[in-house]
Amino acid sequence: MESVNINARISSKKKAEFFQTTESLKPILNKFCENLDINIDSKNNVEIHIEFKNKEQLENYHSRNEFNILKGTVMSLCDDLEIKIGNTLVS
Numbered sequence: 413m414e415s416v417n418i419n420a421r422i423s424s425k426k427k428a429e430f431f432q433t434t435e436s437l438k439p440i441l442n443k444f445c446e447n448l449d450i451n452i453d454s455k456n457n458v459e460i461h462i463e464f465k466n467k468e469q470l471e472n473y474h475s476r477n478e479f480n481i482l483k484g485t486v487m488s489l490c491d492d493l494e495i496k497i498g499n500t501l502v503s
Contacts, residue, residue, distance in 0.1 A: 413446065414470040416497050418460040420490035427456065433485045437478060444473040458490055470497070 422430055434450050441448050447463040460482075464470040473479065474497075487493060495503040 414464045414467050414498060416460075416462040416464075416470070416474065416495070418458070418462075418486055418493070418495050420458045420486055420493045422452065422456050422458050422490045424456060426489045427452065430458070430485060430489045433489075434482070437482055437485075440478045441482065444476060444478065445469070458486070460486070 431452075438448060438450070441462075445462050445464050446469075447461070449459075449461045451459045453459075464473065483495075493503055494501065
């Protein structure tokens with residue numbers, strides 16, 4: 413399995429917009445990955461975990477428009493962003 417982990421913090425004001433966008437993307441994104449979990453805790457910390465079957469699936473689907481929308485949403489609405497692909501920090 414190959415994974416992408418995104419950790420960030422979101423303000424209370426932007427939480428509803430983030431929730432609406434991610435909830436609408438979930439059914440589409442789930443078609444292209446093995447597992448997708450999006451969690452927001454009580455302190456507004458966001459954790460997104462995406463699992464792919466293998467590196468080839470990750471490379472094929474990670475650049476799709478749907479994943480770009482998710483990345484753009486996180487980058488525009490969240491602070492303290494950290495993205496890891498496997499064990500490699502990319503942000």
